[in-house]
Amino acid sequence: MGEFVMPSLGADMEAGILVEWLKRPGETVTRGDIVAVVETDKGAIEVEIFEDAIIDRLLVDVGTKVPVGTPLASLRTIGQAGAVGPVAAAPPGAAAPKEQATPLPPPSATIVRPAARPAGMPAAGDATRPYASPAARRIALERGVDLSGVIGSGPGGAVISIDVEKAAGATKPRAAERGPDLAAMRRAIGAAMARSKREIPHYYLSRVIDLTKATAWLESANAPRAPAERLLLQVLTLRAVALALRSRSGFNGFHTATGFRPSERIHIGTAVAIRGGGLVAPAIHDVDRLTLDELMGRLRDLVARVRAGTLRSSELTDPTVTVSSLGERGADALFGIIYPPQVAIFGFGAPALRPWVVGSAIEPRTIMTASLAADHRVTDGHAGSLLLADLDRLLQQPAQL
Amino acid sequence: MKRDDLRQLLLEELGNLAPEADLGAVPPDVDLREALDLDSMDFLNLVMALHKRLAIDIPERDYAELRTIDGAIEYLTARAKN
Numbered sequence: 402m403g404e405f406v407m408p409s410l411g412a413d414m415e416a417g418i419l420v421e422w423l424k425r426p427g428e429t430v431t432r433g434d435i436v437a438v439v440e441t442d443k444g445a446i447e448v449e450i451f452e453d454a455i456i457d458r459l460l461v462d463v464g465t466k467v468p469v470g471t472p473l474a475s476l477r478t479i480g481q482a483g484a485v486g487p488v489a490a491a492p493p494g495a496a497a498p499k500e501q502a503t504p505l506p507p508p509s510a511t512i513v514r515p516a517a518r519p520a521g522m523p524a525a526g527d528a529t530r531p532y533a534s535p536a537a538r539r540i541a542l543e544r545g546v547d548l549s550g551v552i553g554s555g556p557g558g559a560v561i562s563i564d565v566e567k568a569a570g571a572t573k574p575r576a577a578e579r580g581p582d583l584a585a586m587r588r589a590i591g592a593a594m595a596r597s598k599r600e601i602p603h604y605y606l607s608r609v610i611d612l613t614k615a616t617a618w619l620e621s622a623n624a625p626r627a628p629a630e631r632l633l634l635q636v637l638t639l640r641a642v643a644l645a646l647r648s649r650s651g652f653n654g655f656h657t658a659t660g661f662r663p664s665e666r667i668h669i670g671t672a673v674a675i676r677g678g679g680l681v682a683p684a685i686h687d688v689d690r691l692t693l694d695e696l697m698g699r700l701r702d703l704v705a706r707v708r709a710g711t712l713r714s715s716e717l718t719d720p721t722v723t724v725s726s727l728g729e730r731g732a733d734a735l736f737g738i739i740y741p742p743q744v745a746i747f748g749f750g751a752p753a754l755r756p757w758v759v760g761s762a763i764e765p766r767t768i769m770t771a772s773l774a775a776d777h778r779v780t781d782g783h784a785g786s787l788l789l790a791d792l793d794r795l796l797q798q799p800a801q802l
Numbered sequence: 803m804k805r806d807d808l809r810q811l812l813l814e815e816l817g818n819l820a821p822e823a824d825l826g827a828v829p830p831d832v833d834l835r836e837a838l839d840l841d842s843m844d845f846l847n848l849v850m851a852l853h854k855r856l857a858i859d860i861p862e863r864d865y866a867e868l869r870t871i872d873g874a875i876e877y878l879t880a881r882a883k884n
Contacts, residue, residue, distance in 0.1 A: 628850040
């Protein structure tokens with residue numbers, strides 16, 4: 402028997418609200434399947450499972466906020482008989498078959514919904530059934546509010562009548578609001594960055610890179626392409642970072658209590674701004690193994706999902722290094738703060754046309770300042786300089802990327 | 803396609819990119835990337851949408867002409883047939 406727990410989706414997360422179950426007890430799941438949706442400061446995140454198993458019991462009801470590490474569902478190995486699974490335990494009542502045919506409620510129905518729980522849920526109620534006052538229970542029954550989805554404000558977190566009134570009156574349940582709580586995100590970013598500055602001895606380097614060849618290559622590559630097939634400069638810089646990291650150790654991986662653990666795979670946390678403020682840096686996986694077109698596809702998909710608020714848990718926990726690009730309207734340079742437990746972050750300023758010495762002449766060239774902030778516990782400025790030099794060299798041969 | 807229809811279509815697509823923006827308040831001659839906080843992916847998505855809806859070719863070298871509402875309407879009017 403295993404457990405599916407509330408994941409930690411980053412150094413800054415303490416708890417999450419379960420907003421949707423996408424699998425039901427008795428269903429077989431495969432590693433990588435999305436099992437649940439959890440609401441965090443970063444918006445609604447689709448949570449994947451990391452083993453092949455059968456969902457045994459759902460332990461937490463929709464709408465409940467639980468700390469990181471809390472078991473959300475019990476699992477059984479494939480082939481193992483279900484012991485107390487609700488599907489097996491459900492009484493052969495008339496309601497059961499009917500409920501089984503009903504799809505899972507959409508998020509909008511998570512807090513205010515008929516008082517009768519779906520047949521798949523009752524076993525979970527014993528463990529997580531909320532304390533509620535008799536008055537609250539009566540009102541809940543009258544108004545069709547599921548108490549398990551109500552956050553109690555009474556003694557010991559008990560649900561009292563006013564909580565039920567609020568839940569019943571909520572025209573738009575919180576869980577339905579896909580997209581991040583920007584104030585909470587700002588606090589979370591602040592906490593993670595304060596921890597980083599406290600614990601990680603950063604050093605900072607910058608290198609001015611001539612992107613004239615890269616932008617010229619991009620222009621000719623894009624010229625015959627329809628807009629949907631065109632590449633962005635960011636794809637070239639991401640790819641160059643991945644290739645540079647492949648040959649220099651000490652920048653890609655995690656630093657934990659036991660020291661630095663390098664990562665074989667290169668998952669680049671790609672900072673994407675959220676409209677209205679805030680940002681996330683979800684991973685694009687295995688960037689060193691993607692072609693430029695594949696990478697563009699991933700980047701496009703990632704940006705679209707950041708905007709829509711549908712990121713996956715692995716994208717938030719997997720980045721082994723981060724890249725933040727300010728884009729063409731941004732400042733000249735950006736010096737990042739490392740996102741723990743990573744050990745390096747690249748910052749790319751806005752490319753701009755500048756006077757530049759080429760041979761013995763001054764020419765207008767497209768110039769960009771690239772920066773690297775890295776962790777002194779793992780590397781030093783000399784190694785970082787070599788990494789930036791590699792990056793520069795790679796960007797001078799865009800056709801090889 | 804008439805100029806007013808093109809304006810309507812452009813504002814519709816900008817609204818998709820920046821749903822929170824009050825497009826009526828955007829001066830017609832300022833850089834849209836600045837006024838609506840559009841990044842290069844947003845701008846590429848705008849070009850893709852215009853290409854799809856108007857069936858016109860918009861090469862990268864013409865992007866500069868699409869940077870403002872006035873500029874974009876001018877550009878599209880000159881190219882959109884019917």
